[in-house]
Amino acid sequence: MYLSGEIHSDWRDVIRNGCEKRSLPVTFTSPNTSHEDSDDCANIILGMEKTRKNWDVKSSLLNSVRTKLLVDKADLVVVRFGPKYRQWNAAFDAGYASALVKPLVTVHPPELSHMLKEVNAAAKAICEEPEQVVNLIDYTLTGTLQRDSSFTSSETTWDCRARRTSRICVC
Amino acid sequence: MYLSGEIHSDWRDVIRNGCEKRSLPVTFTSPNTSHEDSDDCANIILGMEKTRKNWDVKSSLLNSVRTKLLVDKADLVVVRFGPKYRQWNAAFDAGYASALVKPLVTVHPPELSHMLKEVNAAAKAICEEPEQVVNLIDYTLTGTLQRDSSFTSSETTWDCRARRTSRICVC
């Protein structure tokens, strides 16, 4: 399971810990999440570049060894978008996973919905919070589904509002 | 080994238990067989939808994460069709497996034969009862074949009727 996307919140830990608590048989991989190291890696290991473009591409090429391998081997790719930064790498990973026919799950606040529509159209599920990803993984792997006690069969009623749990909101 | 198809009889258990009794080295996977959960999963986890079509597609998209992954990894795909319901998901799985060049085995009562002809044309074997799937798996994996004592070489006689066992019928 590959976790791509922003590195400025603890969303990866939320998913990782949530799955661990439920003892789900799942392994998480991610790109190098040290911003500084992923910027400089190739230049430190292989020698410096003088122009910013070369500096950046050189390290990104090296990082892509890790990124592509992990996406290629993933059974599920989760990509998170946040309100800050342009995160073109996250959208790039989503497109890359999509062309490899990997199941894709996106996580983002509802207000990004319109901007992310092409990415979401390629997704199997669109989450708002990392906790939903834990539930989703749990269901997919073990069939566990946490219904409210008041919840009745989808066959008998379709009034969704009443059954909606507090932490899950449709944008 | 992936078991697709109707969820209203115990055919999966027959195959699973049959193979377990013979200690065959085989693992079975299947879609989520809780009808209600597979209908509602995405709406419970990700938020409700107001229209039935959106409700259905949303959960099916999430279920397909599981289904496709398991078919992709299967060495053999067994699909069962029964006399009730339209089971388009089962035929869809059969077509999906077929395009991936996965060996396909169908299980259905003989009277469905004409309606299933396109699916059967893509199958390696057409069974009527789940017990036949157990025999088929046993033979394929270990070479075990339960001949009647009166059975003689296929080279010397081709009178099939006499040798036919009681529980295996041609439709």
Next chain:
Amino acid sequence: MYLSGEIHSDWRDVIRNGCEKRSLPVTFTSPNTSHEDSDDCANIILGMEKTRKNWDVKSSLLNSVRTKLLVDKADLVVVRFGPKYRQWNAAFDAGYASALVKPLVTVHPPELSHMLKEVNAAAKAICEEPEQVVNLIDYTLTGTLQRDSSFTSSETTWDCRARRTSRICVC
């Protein structure tokens, strides 16, 4: 463009003629739509079979030469489901196309929505009427989109009801 599905209405002609009228640069292919011929073809050409199962599979195998080739070469696969018959071949084609990552469009009356949820989850678009397929093809190929005169930008208003045309209903 491959048209799969039921052969008891003129839906293929509606799509074909609609696209022809607009001079869309598109070629349609389909399975053999003569019910009788597609049932008997291999037995007439290659020799008869005595059991129904063999008869059926033999002709279906021959038909699959045509079907698979045309799906393999299609840029878009349209599958129609109707209220009658079980149409497992249509769902099989949809699964086959889906595994080949072909864009899939389904056409069916809204009341089949729940039964078709797994197939629809793999579709790029879900239509109710063949005329919608013509519009969809027109838009996809040429960008032509027939807005009502009262239609305003999607950026300014999201009240969908008011703008809904009469012949397009959400199930």
Next chain:
Amino acid sequence: MYLSGEIHSDWRDVIRNGCEKRSLPVTFTSPNTSHEDSDDCANIILGMEKTRKNWDVKSSLLNSVRTKLLVDKADLVVVRFGPKYRQWNAAFDAGYASALVKPLVTVHPPELSHMLKEVNAAAKAICEEPEQVVNLIDYTLTGTLQRDSSFTSSETTWDCRARRTSRICVC
């Protein structure tokens, strides 16, 4: 040749016209560049959705029929990033093309270099201006290369500054 990216400047025309002037044997394709139509297409053709997320994903799914087909058939994919908007669809297309091992060319102002480093690491060439894409296509197809008269063999001198043309800047 597929042109992906922002739709608020005339960069596609610059490339198209530039190649036409030189009579290069090349065909350009692009996503639907009418912002409004690409937002609303599926809702107009297939029926309205009430929530923004569903509205967006429905149209994007339909647009992806066009987008993916054209990228799949492209010999070269050019993606342009501008200073405005988050353009996740452009980065998604770049990732998609990259996984299909399509040669990728990016076009963007130099100050976006750091943000685009992962995308650029997958590119065969990084341009700043659409005119460079014309030169690049011309060279790739016909071998035409416009050297300054003062330009001498790369074998004899490596002082790049002196030979740098005015309209091509390294960021």
Next chain:
Amino acid sequence: MYLSGEIHSDWRDVIRNGCEKRSLPVTFTSPNTSHEDSDDCANIILGMEKTRKNWDVKSSLLNSVRTKLLVDKADLVVVRFGPKYRQWNAAFDAGYASALVKPLVTVHPPELSHMLKEVNAAAKAICEEPEQVVNLIDYTLTGTLQRDSSFTSSETTWDCRARRTSRICVC
């Protein structure tokens, strides 16, 4: 359409002429059918070999340039087996085509049926005479099926014997 197999009868001409008479839009390809030339080609062009094994493999390698390319591009592969010679190249071509998921049609006298069972299990149709291949191609491409006047719907009667035409025999 690729025609593989024995070169000692005129079966290729029968198929070719039959399809030409009916103006079927089909192109036939085949390996080099000059026995002597296909044995010696590489040795004449590239230099002689002293041992028979090297002589044979050298020419076969060169012939495989043609064979593989034509099978790779074929929409249908027809392989004929006769009573003489061991024709391992024909069976090799059949296996090769099968792994590429090309539709395979075999042509052979009924008495070879047992020996060819593995090849036939991979075939879409098993013919006895090349004329059947012409009928099969005609049906697959144009839907033309030559029924006897006495032939009635497969839905109403399954007594195959009565309807069997004289020139089509089940082995």
Next chain:
Amino acid sequence: MYLSGEIHSDWRDVIRNGCEKRSLPVTFTSPNTSHEDSDDCANIILGMEKTRKNWDVKSSLLNSVRTKLLVDKADLVVVRFGPKYRQWNAAFDAGYASALVKPLVTVHPPELSHMLKEVNAAAKAICEEPEQVVNLIDYTLTGTLQRDSSFTSSETTWDCRARRTSRICVC
């Protein structure tokens, strides 16, 4: 490692035992080598067929579940041809493996060389005796090569005759 071909000599045991004696880390797989069982399997498990052709194809289809899976997973495919029988299944397996770009090794007496030239042209090595396959596997896996004491570097002398060991003959 998949061993295909004739079942009337103990060549598979020679290879298996030879590799076991040298403790080579290798697993061997093969088709069902009980001639009678592989002929009758599907008819016993799934029901009898009245015509020989149907009988044969039905069992071969079932056997192909095993065969194809094992070839698909093999790292090396060894196919043996003997002087008796037509062994079209062996040549079919060789073609199948070849299209999957599996390394192929053939084993056959030298006098079959001309008849097998197309198969041999696709092979990485052509053996006469199963013992050679053991040596070949040993070398490929561990680098072990049994030189005669009189053998000197290939760099210094090219007089091959003198160094030829007694049990390895060029046909």
Next chain:
Amino acid sequence: MYLSGEIHSDWRDVIRNGCEKRSLPVTFTSPNTSHEDSDDCANIILGMEKTRKNWDVKSSLLNSVRTKLLVDKADLVVVRFGPKYRQWNAAFDAGYASALVKPLVTVHPPELSHMLKEVNAAAKAICEEPEQVVNLIDYTLTGTLQRDSSFTSSETTWDCRARRTSRICVC
């Protein structure tokens, strides 16, 4: 047909003209054969680099757009090696073509045979002179084979020396 390799002799013209004289239906493609232009292209079009390594890689990346596309579309890849320079690009192209299962033909003087053994092991034919490539293409496409008048069937005699033409030498 893709022609890769050294650019210091007229071997491409020999093949091109030879095939043109015989009116063979064949199109030739090649990398950019202007040494200077292929060295400098990206630096001229996209901006200069200060270090030789960056300069070289930048242009090679751009050249690879052309090279890879043409190899991907080639039906036959011809690679020529000469006695001068290290020509790593030619060997790289050969490996690239080989992994794509493209038929590969090498052309080189006999004394390079030992150094090129890994490349030659992946080739369908090993030529010494470009004229042989013309003969090879002619035979592969049209079956034309220029035998000496004194040449007799390969079946009757295997004394290769006597029949060897003067311009084709085994190293």
Next chain:
Amino acid sequence: MYLSGEIHSDWRDVIRNGCEKRSLPVTFTSPNTSHEDSDDCANIILGMEKTRKNWDVKSSLLNSVRTKLLVDKADLVVVRFGPKYRQWNAAFDAGYASALVKPLVTVHPPELSHMLKEVNAAAKAICEEPEQVVNLIDYTLTGTLQRDSSFTSSETTWDCRARRTSRICVC
């Protein structure tokens, strides 16, 4: 991890030992590095050849069983080029790995840069010394990056010279 290239220095041991010292979870594979054995293997096992070309190709074909399998299974392919010999096999391996979309790392002295530009354009990283490969593997697998104590964030300063370590030089 596959290590291809010259066999006359101990570079493979440097990488292997370096990774072992740091307890990196990595397995190394390589072609047979005994020059003499890899030249003679097939001739010793399968019988001698009289001409050098046949001798060489026969052994190389056998060696390719090992080489291709290991490259196919590698997550990273490292190819080293030295100042001596023409090493066409190393460049062939690089091209082969590149077409399989394997991440490629090259190792060579800076003065070979121009000659290796096509190979380097396909590489994710270009090293000069095998120690750099160890650092690169360590970073890619574990994220470990050895910064100088004086090293500050890539965000704040781009003066690369000052931070360049002594043992890593840009050519």
